[in-house]
Amino acid sequence: MDRGALRQRIIDWLDDQYHFGEAEQKIGDDDASFLDRGVLDSLGFVALIVWLEDLLHLAIDRRNISRENFDSMNKILDYVERRLAGERS
Amino acid sequence: MGAGVDGRVSRWRGVVSPCITGASAVLTVVLCDLALGMLAPPILLREVDDALKELRNSDPTVLVVGSSHARSFVPVARELEDLSGGRQRMIAVPVEWGKWTSYEWVIENRLWPELDRKGQGRCGPGGPSWVLLVTEWWDSTALDPGTGRIDMNLPARSWTLVHFLRDVAANGLTPYNQNFLQKVWREWFRGSALVQDRGLERIPEAVKDRLRGPEPERKEASRRRRLAGWRQMVEAGEAALFDRDQEAAFDRIVETVRSRGCHLGVLLYPRMPGTLTDRARQGTLQSFSRRLQERCRRQGIPFWDHTTDAPLTDEDFAEDFDHILPEGNRRLAHFLLQGSLRWFWDPAVPGPQQEAP
Amino acid sequence: MSLAGLEMVFFLPAVLLLYWAGPRHRHWQNGVLAVASALFYFTWSPRLLGLLAAAIGVSFGAGRWLQVLPLEGVSQEEATVRRRRRRWIVTGAVLAEVGILGVFKYAGFFTNSLAAILDALGLPVSWPVLHLALPLGISYTTLIQVGYLLEVYWERTPACRDPLAYGVFVAFFPQLIAGPIARAREQLPQYLEVRRPTPEAVATGSREFLLGFTLKAFVADWAAPHLVDPVFQSPLAFGAAAAWAGLLGYAVQLFSDFAGYSLMALGVGRLFGVVLPVNFRHPYLSKSLAEFWRRWHISLNTWLFDYLFAPLTTGRSWFRGKAGPAFVVVFLVSGLWHGPTWTYVLWGGLHGVALWVHHAWDETYKGLCRRDRAWVARRRSSSYLLASWVLTQGFFLLTLIPFRAPNLGVAADLVRAMAGGGSGGTLPEGLGFQGAAALAFFVAWHVAEFRPGAWAIGWFERLPAPVRGVAYGLWVVFLAIYVPLGAATFIYGQF
Numbered sequence: 043m044d045r046g047a048l049r050q051r052i053i054d055w056l057d058d059q060y061h062f063g064e065a066e067q068k069i070g071d072d073d074a075s076f077l078d079r080g081v082l083d084s085l086g087f088v089a090l091i092v093w094l095e096d097l098l099h100l101a102i103d104r105r106n107i108s109r110e111n112f113d114s115m116n117k118i119l120d121y122v123e124r125r126l127a128g129e130r131s
Numbered sequence: 132m133g134a135g136v137d138g139r140v141s142r143w144r145g146v147v148s149p150c151i152t153g154a155s156a157v158l159t160v161v162l163c164d165l166a167l168g169m170l171a172p173p174i175l176l177r178e179v180d181d182a183l184k185e186l187r188n189s190d191p192t193v194l195v196v197g198s199s200h201a202r203s204f205v206p207v208a209r210e211l212e213d214l215s216g217g218r219q220r221m222i223a224v225p226v227e228w229g230k231w232t233s234y235e236w237v238i239e240n241r242l243w244p245e246l247d248r249k250g251q252g253r254c255g256p257g258g259p260s261w262v263l264l265v266t267e268w269w270d271s272t273a274l275d276p277g278t279g280r281i282d283m284n285l286p287a288r289s290w291t292l293v294h295f296l297r298d299v300a301a302n303g304l305t306p307y308n309q310n311f312l313q314k315v316w317r318e319w320f321r322g323s324a325l326v327q328d329r330g331l332e333r334i335p336e337a338v339k340d341r342l343r344g345p346e347p348e349r350k351e352a353s354r355r356r357r358l359a360g361w362r363q364m365v366e367a368g369e370a371a372l373f374d375r376d377q378e379a380a381f382d383r384i385v386e387t388v389r390s391r392g393c394h395l396g397v398l399l400y401p402r403m404p405g406t407l408t409d410r411a412r413q414g415t416l417q418s419f420s421r422r423l424q425e426r427c428r429r430q431g432i433p434f435w436d437h438t439t440d441a442p443l444t445d446e447d448f449a450e451d452f453d454h455i456l457p458e459g460n461r462r463l464a465h466f467l468l469q470g471s472l473r474w475f476w477d478p479a480v481p482g483p484q485q486e487a488p
Numbered sequence: 489m490s491l492a493g494l495e496m497v498f499f500l501p502a503v504l505l506l507y508w509a510g511p512r513h514r515h516w517q518n519g520v521l522a523v524a525s526a527l528f529y530f531t532w533s534p535r536l537l538g539l540l541a542a543a544i545g546v547s548f549g550a551g552r553w554l555q556v557l558p559l560e561g562v563s564q565e566e567a568t569v570r571r572r573r574r575r576w577i578v579t580g581a582v583l584a585e586v587g588i589l590g591v592f593k594y595a596g597f598f599t600n601s602l603a604a605i606l607d608a609l610g611l612p613v614s615w616p617v618l619h620l621a622l623p624l625g626i627s628y629t630t631l632i633q634v635g636y637l638l639e640v641y642w643e644r645t646p647a648c649r650d651p652l653a654y655g656v657f658v659a660f661f662p663q664l665i666a667g668p669i670a671r672a673r674e675q676l677p678q679y680l681e682v683r684r685p686t687p688e689a690v691a692t693g694s695r696e697f698l699l700g701f702t703l704k705a706f707v708a709d710w711a712a713p714h715l716v717d718p719v720f721q722s723p724l725a726f727g728a729a730a731a732w733a734g735l736l737g738y739a740v741q742l743f744s745d746f747a748g749y750s751l752m753a754l755g756v757g758r759l760f761g762v763v764l765p766v767n768f769r770h771p772y773l774s775k776s777l778a779e780f781w782r783r784w785h786i787s788l789n790t791w792l793f794d795y796l797f798a799p800l801t802t803g804r805s806w807f808r809g810k811a812g813p814a815f816v817v818v819f820l821v822s823g824l825w826h827g828p829t830w831t832y833v834l835w836g837g838l839h840g841v842a843l844w845v846h847h848a849w850d851e852t853y854k855g856l857c858r859r860d861r862a863w864v865a866r867r868r869s870s871s872y873l874l875a876s877w878v879l880t881q882g883f884f885l886l887t888l889i890p891f892r893a894p895n896l897g898v899a900a901d902l903v904r905a906m907a908g909g910g911s912g913g914t915l916p917e918g919l920g921f922q923g924a925a926a927l928a929f930f931v932a933w934h935v936a937e938f939r940p941g942a943w944a945i946g947w948f949e950r951l952p953a954p955v956r957g958v959a960y961g962l963w964v965v966f967l968a969i970y971v972p973l974g975a976a977t978f979i980y981g982q983f
Contacts, residue, residue, distance in 0.1 A: 062857045062864045084793055085778060085811065091802050092809045104799065105642040149691040151953040152960065159961025160968075167965075304489055304531035312494050325968040334969050335921075 043098075045119055052118065055093060060086060072115040087112060094118075100125055160325075168324035171337035175321060177202050178314070179237055179289035182224040186245050190257060193221040193475070194242065196234050197265030200400040201225035203455050204265065207464040207472075214468060215476035227288050230270045231380040237289050238262075238387060254393035261475075262388045263396045267438070268365075268419035271381070273374035287311045354450075361406050361452050368415040373422060385430055396433045396483065397423065398471070401441040401455070401463065403448040412439070433483035435471040442466055489531045491662060491697075491752045492705050499524075500756070507760060514682050518652045521660060521760065528661035529625065540629060540659060543588055547633035548654045550581030551640045555647035578641040582634050589630045593828055625664040627825060631791055632658050636672045638795055645672045653679035660762065662753035666746065668767040668787035675764070683761030693758030696751050698963065702929060703748030705971045710926040711741040718915065720892055723902035727912040731905035734915075738892050739885055740930050743772065746785070770937050775876040777843050780884060788825075792818050812847050816840030831890040831899065838887050922970055 043051070049072075056065035060082070068081050076082045082090060090112070095102055102125075111121040176199070185191075193211075195204040201223045208221035224242065226233045251258030287295070287310035295311040302308070320326035328334045340346070388395040399420060407416065420436050427434040447459025455463060474480040489495050503524040510516045530537050554577055557570045636657075639645040648654040657676050663669070719726055719734025726734070750767035757764040771784035781789045800807040800814045807814050816837065823836020856863040866872055893899035904910065919927070935941040948956065 058858065059854065062861060064864075083778075083782065084790070088798050088801050089809075089811075095802070102802075103642075105644050107798070107802070108644060146687045148953045149687045152691070152957040153694075155954040155957025156961040156964065157957075159958045160964050163961070163965040299531060300534065303534055304493075304495060309494060312498065316494060316497060325965065328969070332969075 045123065048122060049115065049119060051097070052115065055090075056081065059089065069115055072119075075109075075113050076115075077109070077113055090118075094122070098122065098126070164323050164325050167328075167334050167337075168322070170341060171324060171328065171333045173322065173324045173327035174333075175327070176227070177205065177223070177225055179224055179226055179241060182222055183241060183245055185222050186242070187249075189220060189222070190249075190251075191220040191222040191259050193219060193261045193263060194259050195221060195223045195263045195265055196238060196242075197223075197225060197400065198229040198233075198267075198270065199225050199227050199454060200267070201265050203400070203460050203463060204263075206457075206460050207467060210464045210468055211472075211476060219475050230272070230274060231266070231377040231384065232274065233289075234264065234270075235380040235384050235387070238384060240294070241289055243387075243391070252391070254391050259393060261394045261396060263398060264384065265398050265400050266423075267400050267402070268368055268372060268415055271373050271377045271419065271423075272368065272371040273376065288314045290314075358406065358452065362408050362411065365402075365406060365411040365415055366408060368411075369418055372415065372419050381426075385432065394433075396435070397427050398434075399423075399436045399438045401437050401443055402439065403445055403452050404439070404443070405445040406452050407439070437467070437471070489528050489661075490665065491749065491756060492701055495531075499528075500759075504759060508685055512682055512684070514650075514680065515652060517683055517760075518650075518656045518679055521656045522652055525656065525659045525661040525664065528664060529659065532625070532665075536626075539588060540626070541655075543585060543626075543629065543633060544655050544658050546581055546584050547637055547658070548648065548651055550577055550637060551647035551654075552649070553577050554637075554640050559643070574641060578637055581637050585630050585633050585637070589626055592626060625666075628663065628665075628667050628669055629658050631669050631788070632671075635669070635791055635795060636676075639672045645676070648672075648676055648680075650680060660757070660764075662756040663764060666749045666753065667785070668750055668753065668765045669791050671765065671787070671791075675762075678762050685761060689758045689761060693755040696755030696758065698755075698960070700748045700751030700753075700755060701971075702963075702967065703744040703933070704752065705748075706967060707926045707930050708741045708745035708748060709971070710922055711737045711744070714923060715915065716741050716892070719905075720894075720898065720902065723898060723905040724910045725913045726905050726910045727914060728906055728908040728910070730913060730915050731902060731910060735885060735888060735902070735906065738888055739772075740927070742888065742892075743768075744930060770934055772881060772934060773877075773937055774880055775873055777839070777846050777880055777883065780880055781839075781843075788822070792822055796821060812844035815843035815847065819843065826891075829895075831893055831896060834896070835887050835891045838890070842883055842887075925970075 053065050053069075056068075057063055061068050065081070068079060069076075070079060076087075077084075091102055091107060094100075106121070110117070112118055193208075195201050195207075197204075202225045204221065204223035208223060211219050211221050224237065226237050229237070246252065246258060249258075254260050287298075287308050290298075290308075290311045295308055298305075298308045317326060324334060385395055402416070416438055420438065424434050424436065426432075441463055443455065443459050443463065447456055447462070448454065449456055468476065474482045489499060503520060507517055507520045510520065526537060529540060554574055557574055557577075559567050559570055559574075562570065636645075636648075640647045648657070653676070656679050657670055657672070660670070715734050715737025719731055720738070723731055723734075747768035754764050754766065765787050767785060767787050769783040769786065771780050774780035774783055797814050797818045800817065801809060801811055807817075817840070819836040819840030820833065821836070822839075823832040823834070826832045826835070853863065853867065857867075889902050890896065890899045893902060932941070936945060948959070951959075
């Protein structure tokens with residue numbers, strides 16, 4: 043799955059779970075904080091982690107679950123890309 | 132360069148503005164304190180430390196130990212000194228909220244050490260020859276009558292810093308030893324109406340009076356309510372008389388006073404007539420007086436019961452139903468020095484019969 | 489010692505003077521804070537100071553040990569060995585920390601409960617009842633240290649090398665009695681640097697202290713004896729109105745006492761140049777229970793979330809992805825953490841189940857939203873929001889009954905009295921000026937969250953400095969008149 047496709051899957055998931063068609067608008071900027079903009083709350087992040095793990099068949103190490111890795115669209119995409127690249131190599 | 136100046140200006144403002152706010156806050160508090168002090172002047176009460184200061188600078192012949200009631204003996208001391216031509220000098224040692232355990236503590240830990248320092252280890256010539264214990268039924272009840280709380284009882288107010296630190300080291304900081312801090316705090320700000328009033332509510336009362344007029348009806352209602360509670364407390368007191376710890380402390384007071392070669396006398400402090408129901412007179416007060424009198428008789432201690440016979444009316448007592456106002460106090464001094472205590476100054480009157488100490 | 493006690497008049501200026509007048513060096517600053525914190529703890533329980541020191545030693549040592557066993561940059565086999573060893577270390581250290589808490593806080597509870605069960609089964613036992621003094625604040629220091637150990641174990645934060653800084657991080661005196669619960673990533677770096685005083689920090693700290701003191705010593709300490717204590721002492725003596733007033737009063741008291749003390753801790757922290765985490769954000773404005781727990785005792789609930797809820801629901805166990813059951817576990821733990829009694833367990837259980845129910849409702853509602861977007865708009869309507877607020881707050885209010893009642897019997901009595909089954913007594917005194925002022929402050933505190941409140945605060949901030957000073961001065965005079973010396977002990981101190 044390339045970056046664009048994964049982004050769309052995340053938007054779809056956010057729409058399906060929380061924002062019902064308004065996720066894109068809610069996110070606004072791909073670098074903006076999900077927490078600050080109310081895209082996800084702490085419960086939502088946990089659900090996102092579980093969903094991502096199941097979707098991509100990867101285990102996210104607990105040490106990597108942090109705001110630095112997950113608190114914006116670009117951070118999530120960067121992290122996943124890094125992980126998938128690492129697994130392949 | 133402009134940015135530099137701006138930076139300096141904003142830094143200057145950052146420091147100066149909070150300072151001005153703080154200074155103006157402090158000034159406001161001070162001014163309010165002064166203004167409120169005019170409405171309700173702070174009352175400075177005599178404490179154990181004041182008595183010790185006097186003891187350091189004079190050679191009394193009589194020490195009067197008691198609760199806040201001992202403050203009534205300041206005018207007695209004045210009159211006694213006049214009547215005796217300076218031969219008898221009395222010092223009143225008031226232990227706020229004291230009971231027999233507290234009096235014992237003050238005698239052992241504050242009075243005796245001070246006398247020792249002055250080289251007056253024994254009573255008699257040059258030092259005091261009499262210790263007068265001013266007491267009432269309340270003093271014989273447990274430190275924590277029914278409430279389980281001892282923080283209401285304040286001998287901690289007669290502590291020194293060393294006593295305080297020792298107690299904190301043993302028990303941690305407790306409501307009981309915090310009373311020492313309260314004393315220090317009040318000493319530091321003796322002139323401050325706010326510090327002296329905290330919790331007494333004299334200031335809000337004075338402000339209310341000023342704003343709404345004196346409101347005699349509201350005051351009367353509140354007085355009636357409190358009076359009912361006070362009467363009930365006195366009536367219920369009978370069951371709590373002569374707590375074991377207090378009784379033991381009384382015996383130790385007798386022992387320590389005599390071991391120093393001093394005479395001990397016991398005097399029951401007058402109670403406000405309006406607070407005494409028949410049940411209280413015949414119950415609590417009579418039981419207490421009889422039992423204590425019997426005890427004193429056995430041990431050869433002179434005993435005077437002025438619970439109800441002093442020439443005082445309800446108007447002579449303060450709003451708290453407990454303490455005598457200045458005018459009544461002068462009358463009480465006269466009454467005592469012409470009656471029970473006349474022998475202190477009048478050689479024609481024989482002293483009380485008692486066993487040799 | 490308490491931040492709201494008279495002793496602070498002597499203690500705080502002395503410590504601040506030593507702290508700022510001494511050398512600008514972190515060891516000096518941490519040394520002063522360590523001694524002050526030890527003294528603070530000492531005045532609560534002199535004999536147990538050693539226990540706190542031992543606990544700090546264990547977690548510090550375990551952290552260092554984990555640090556010298558990194559997983560990166562070693563061979564596969566070595567990593568496996570290390571992984572196992574790291575698990576042993578963290579398990580041992582966490583058990584030691586929780587064990588201390590367990591022995592002092594829960595041993596009596598569990599042995600007594602076990603005895604009661606055996607007794608009910610017809611197997612009466614008698615063993616010596618444990619009467620151990622609960623070291624105050626240990627519930628908080630335990631969570632701080634366990635959090636730190638897990639962070640180091642998960643390699644989310646490096647282990648601290650400076651024992652003095654670490655000790656202060658765990659036991660900094662403002663947070664010792666009631667939190668906030670410090671987190672390694674935010675707090676530790678602050679103690680590893682030299683702190684410098686700034687006028688803003690002093691101004692903000694003083695303001696927070698004053699606000700917190702007002703909430704705690706004026707509002708909470710008024711509500712307790714006037715509304716709460718009489719009603720909870722003998723609920724059946726009161727009529728329905730008084731019983732409800734007692735319960736509402738307890739909600740006011742609990743929030744004011746706890747949020748007030750936390751705010752004072754924040755203020756005192758700032759006076760030392762330390763920023764502590766915010767612990768309350770107007771929980772009584774929440775419109776769902778999940779939101780409520782994100783606003784109430786934030787540092788405890790984020791702790792429980794990060795170290796219990798998240799590992800449970802993202803791990804490989806049965807709980808994976810199951811938020812509902814995980815809520816129940818987390819809140820049972822939270823209830824037990826609050827105190828070793830069945831009323832707290834009941835309280836926790838009720839909240840866990842309620843969060844589960846709310847979660848299920850949320851899922852159902854999402855289904856409706858997916859089908860028809862009109863439901864999304866409906867959820868934003870003021871009537872939906874109002875109903876949510878009433879339900880959320882009403883539920884929290886009712887669960888305060890077991891939380892405050894000394895036992896389940898009194899809790900049942902209060903419920904009966906609230907339904908009109910009491911003997912109809914009224915509260916002895918009316919509100920009076922002081923009560924009205926206390927409640928007005930409580931309401932104003934919450935209104936400040938809305939636009940008119942924010943506007944009023946902004947307007948006040950723009951006033952000239954001397955005028956603001958006069959306002960603060962009058963406020964202090966007011967408190968000096970109405971808050972008697974030696975205010976009551978702090979509720980959350982018992983947890």
